[in-house]
Amino acid sequence: MEKKTLFSEKTVKIGPESSTDNYIMAIESSCDETACAIVKNGREVIANIVASQIKTHEKFGGVIPEIAAREHLDSINIVVQEAFDQSGLKPDDITAFAGTVGPGLVGCLLVGLNAAKTLALVHDKPFIGVNHLNAHLCANYIDTDLKPPFMALLVSGGHTQIIDVESYSKQTILGETIDDAVGEAYDKVARLIGLPYPGGPRLDKLAQEGNPKAFELPISKVGGYDFSFSGLKTAVLRLVKSFDGKELPVNDICASFQECVSKTLVKKLKKAVEEHGYKQIVIAGGVAANSEIRKKVFALENDGYKVFAPAMKYCTDNASMVASCAYFNTNTFDDIDIEVFSRV
Numbered sequence: 213m214e215k216k217t218l219f220s221e222k223t224v225k226i227g228p229e230s231s232t233d234n235y236i237m238a239i240e241s242s243c244d245e246t247a248c249a250i251v252k253n254g255r256e257v258i259a260n261i262v263a264s265q266i267k268t269h270e271k272f273g274g275v276i277p278e279i280a281a282r283e284h285l286d287s288i289n290i291v292v293q294e295a296f297d298q299s300g301l302k303p304d305d306i307t308a309f310a311g312t313v314g315p316g317l318v319g320c321l322l323v324g325l326n327a328a329k330t331l332a333l334v335h336d337k338p339f340i341g342v343n344h345l346n347a348h349l350c351a352n353y354i355d356t357d358l359k360p361p362f363m364a365l366l367v368s369g370g371h372t373q374i375i376d377v378e379s380y381s382k383q384t385i386l387g388e389t390i391d392d393a394v395g396e397a398y399d400k401v402a403r404l405i406g407l408p409y410p411g412g413p414r415l416d417k418l419a420q421e422g423n424p425k426a427f428e429l430p431i432s433k434v435g436g437y438d439f440s441f442s443g444l445k446t447a448v449l450r451l452v453k454s455f456d457g458k459e460l461p462v463n464d465i466c467a468s469f470q471e472c473v474s475k476t477l478v479k480k481l482k483k484a485v486e487e488h489g490y491k492q493i494v495i496a497g498g499v500a501a502n503s504e505i506r507k508k509v510f511a512l513e514n515d516g517y518k519v520f521a522p523a524m525k526y527c528t529d530n531a532s533m534v535a536s537c538a539y540f541n542t543n544t545f546d547d548i549d550i551e552v553f554s555r556v
């Protein structure tokens with residue numbers, strides 16, 4: 213595709229059809245990670261810098277948006293400089309600058325998006341605004357030769373979707389959660405059983421030590437490709453209460469919860485890929501780092517599917533996926549006046 217530089221309005225070719233190498237610098241700041249990356253031709257990571265705020269938010273048991281936005285302000289220039297240092301590239305070597313537009317925390321998004329717009333303006337390069345969810349999917353293009361069409365399961369802190377990816381820019385959401393997202397359910401259940409923030413990865417770790425058959429938890433009966441996790445969360449609450457203050461079999465509760473979630477997700481993913489006749493399956497988003505979900509999705513390779521999952525560091529929020537998304541043009545925005553948005 214053709215993109216215009218911001219002042220001189222020169223045309224620059226970006227994407228797989230470009231005859232010259234593309235180096236896209238991207239910034240991601242939608243939640244509690246300030247990240248900057250440079251990616252060559254959508255697949256090769258030249259620099260990947262992530263400043264995590266976990267330590268800051270740990271003591272509050274969750275992300276405090278106002279504090280997160282201020283911390284992005286403190287970190288943004290540092291991560292950009294580190295990305296240049298790590299890559300050995302100069303601003304003029306960059307083909308275009310990209311930034312996450314949404315969904316996310318508005319105050320947080322504003323910091324990263326304005327930094328990306330400013331870099332594009334100052335260095336007279338094209339600006340590309342990116343949707344955070346599309347970026348999660350594009351994490352699967354990094355270090356692989358994956359090409360659409362494929363069926364994707366997107367599981368993050370805010371979203372749970374099955375997406376039919378027909379081409380780099382044509383995607384259809386086939387189903388999504390009608391209440392809690394998977395990551396949200398993980399974090400809420402983790403809090404219920406007394407695990408500190410961020411709960412998801414900690415719950416995953418304990419689940420690996422427990423018995424997945426210890427407790428039978430309800431699998432939601434919501435139809436089609438949609439999901440529901442609020443009933444499961446309530447069932448865990450009831451289970452915890454039934455111990456009446458006695459010591460909880462934490463590992464077994466974690467394992468049983470994880471078994472129920474992973475079974476539900478994989479059942480619908482399998483149905484979607486079978487019904488659409490695709491051969492490739494992709495998982496993406498922070499929860500794609502989950503050990504049991506990965507195991508069960510990769511087991512679908514025994515049925516003849518090719519499964520893709522991002523490396524762990526590209527599952528949770530990072531800027532390499534944003535740069536890859538900008539390159540492959542998956543529903544991006546060119547307008548420098550584009551405003552941040554909190555929800556889809």
Ligand code: KG4
Nearest residue numbers: 368369370395412416498499501502528529
């Ligand atoms: O994609 P992400 O980094 O941020 C959003 O865009 O939401 O996802 C964060 C979510 C959190 O809910 C976190 O608890 C969850 O991903 N998560 C996990 C694991 N690693 C991260 N959940 C379960 N198991 C994991 N290993």
Ligand code: ZN
Nearest residue numbers: 368498528529
């Ligand atoms: Zn995310």
